[in-house]
Amino acid sequence: MTTAAARRLRKDHMNHLRLIASFLLALALCACASSPSASQKADDGHTAQSDPEETDTRKPETESASLSPLHADGTQLLDDRNDPVVLQGYSTFGINCKPEFVNEAMFRFLKDEMGSQVIRLAMYTADSNGYCTDGDQKELEGLIDKGVQAAVSTGQYVIIDWHILSDGNPAQYQDQAKDFFGKVSKKYAGNPGVIYEICNEPNGSDVTWPVVKSYAEAVIPEIRANDKNALILVGTPQWDQAETEAGKDLLEDAGNMMYTVHFYAATHKDQQRQDLSTAYDQKLPMFVSEFGITEASGNGTLDEQSGQAWIDLLDQDRISRVAWAISDKEEASSIFKPGTDPDSPSLSDLTEWGQWLRQVYTGKDTDDDKNSQGKSESGQKPVGAKSGDSGLKATLKQSNTWNSDGMTFTQFDLTLANHSDQPVSGWSETLEFTKDVTIDQSWNGDISASGRSVTVKPGQYHSTIQTGESVKDIGFIVKSDGMVKER
Template identity: 90%
Template sequence: MNHLRLIASFLLALALCACASSPSASQKADDGHTAQSDPVETDTRKPETESASLSPLHADGPQLMDDRNQPVVLQGYSTFGINYKPEYVNENTFRFLKEEMGSQVIRLAMYTADNNGYCTGGDQEQLEGLIDKGVQAAVATGQYVIIDWHILSDGNPAQYQDQARAFFQKVSRKYAGNPAVIYEICNEPNGSDVTWPVVKSYAEAVIPDIRANDKNALILVGTPQWNQAETEAGKDLLKDAGNMMYTVHFYAATHKDQQRQDLSTAYDQKLPMFVSEFGITEASGNGALDEQSGQTWIDLLDQDKISRVAWATSDKDEASSIFKPGTDPDSPSLSDLTEWGQWLRKVYTGKDTSDAKDSQDTSGSGQKTADEKSGDSGLEATLKQSNTWNSDGMTFTQFDLTLTNHSDQPVTDWSETLNFTKDITIDQSWNGDMSASGSSVTVKPGQYHSTIQAGETVTDIGFIAKSDGVVKER
């Protein structure tokens, strides 16, 4: 296919904090976007530092976990094919996705066939350079990154198996040990002769090449029928593949009750699943948005704690693009979002773009506007305890903070003081500047949320408190 809230109870925070039946010929798009079943960079940052702050991820039963064995639910965005839209492999775009769109993972979709794909005449050196640029940009913005071997019209992954092996040998050597990097070895296997045994055989050839360089990297494996045959994989699992998950794709206007039931069945089989591409259009990537079916899908993914990546970071004139045609990838804004992009932002962040003001500073001066207030006047603070665990005789408690600006003006340079029943220290924090003194914690904006707009609710601030016993808010 071509196209794909933190909901994550992520202690990812610990640190950072389509395709039911075969498609007909009429369902194929001119750009190689087949309808699934009905479908040098000057970087003054130090990406290694951001990468080191990301928790290594691993599958445990059906769940994605962090290095403390706490469930992680990633949400993010896929590029369009990087050989079609290379300009969106862009740190400014990725930072916008992170800061305004709730993104925690970027998927780099590199077509293997179609329009000068990697295996069909494309400039391999240039495409590999785009992959590296994308990895560095994702890491520089504090996000995980999926390197996607995006087979589509070449439905049988075995067709270019030798090229896949050479590619993954190369990139896994380059990024070995980088916890941010995830490998997706076959986007959407498809075709009447492409059964699960065919895909399994391909995976059994490619995965050892990655494992030779990186024994612990998370690997994603697709299933037949445009990633709609997860129950088949659940009956015949890959052996000795190490840390891996099986991918599921859906487009909510096409894939409904049956596909959701298949996912639930596979989850009950404890199959580790990752939705590496989804949309709420038809499987072709176009057509009307089915928001009701889309929300039903999101509710199911939330229930089962399944990560999800939306298609697509692009300004292509089709319903599954999150940006309007002509959007500048160097300076995207909320006003550039399509209806699909606005829906995603609301689902991922809880913010309704249609009612919100674009809080980005377009003047470039970084100065506060005259109507911005100082202090926390008008802010309502709600603290939620979301996780508690013990380690080395100490108690660790994760708290998630929600701030709502009830005033009619923006609030800036705010500060909130939280009081607890015991003395604590801050073990980890994200999206805010936390300082503890005795049983009190003071929260300030830090790098994020320096301004909270009128009527805006911020939900992604949090910290982990360390204490010598159970601690609660007072």
């Protein structure tokens, strides 16, 4: 007999023995099936072990089995054992703009190196190839599915985010939202890893909590028709900063849901932290689905001190948090440096913000020069710098532009610097442009337009600008019939 033949004979003999052993094991299990103790052992996973090779073939290929169904109880998020859960993770930039960052290699890096437990898939509805405007819906739905599979396969929860922004009133595309969430909730029904965020940052002077509540009451049933238990996140007005209003008039019959709060620590400080504490006292279940330590524009300086105060408060109240943004865009809120390979990220790719997050999430310092990047605001040059009537130096930057429905939208970021030897109060700045404009969105100021002029006055913030102080988080988006520049 040849050596090969002998090996085949031994292999056949072992296979026969395995079949006999499996048959005897099946008889034994049948014989004791009516025994309460045997049933209990089966439930606990303590029955006799089967053939090791069979066990390996049935072992899940991903880490999704580690995901427990989540539910809100009072102010707390709990798992299926009713133990408190505090999730921490990262939000994509708009997947419409940065689809290459939605992949398993990136998500695994965020979990293994950056302490991530949840990924938020931010899909713009009206901006930048928006789902409801000029985007390819099939392509975006495919990208959502790719993101869900990549997150769950790496053992992370995933938030499907209907990312309204310039379309500040969620009711504008309510019918499309109902169709979308009906579709995705049917597809992922029963998947404990999937969370639905039905309206990112409602905004606009006419977008009150009753408006958002009415929208939520229309959209949530579409999800509940397919999944009775999925966790649903509902935004609040004023860019997710009016949680106390929601706390006075809670949604009813919505099932398992929480209300979202957003903050950017260099802008939102003591007052916003007090608002969160007030809402917590109202027994509002809250989830911070987006935050940063930059200014509200997503750019400017990093305020680590205010950021740590926020993290301490979230830890105290056991509130989950998701950081913005998985991106290499050249702005302070990007976690990665420009030019990062999204298929092969490394610790050396982290910006100063990314390094700060890694330390907060994992307690690990990144061996990288923290002064080498992340401190510049935007690579773009100022559109203009001048001294206004108030004595403040005004610097305006054009940071983004896009077309939608035949109109041109342009985002401007305004910096005001007080170089005088006295505080400046009650200030007003007038900016002139090359075309007639209307204000589409604005933040951190009372901003109005008339013809080609835009007037900026103090809003809730910055009513007084101290000597030597620079305010960098005022901004607005104008709508015009073509490209517009400062005159």
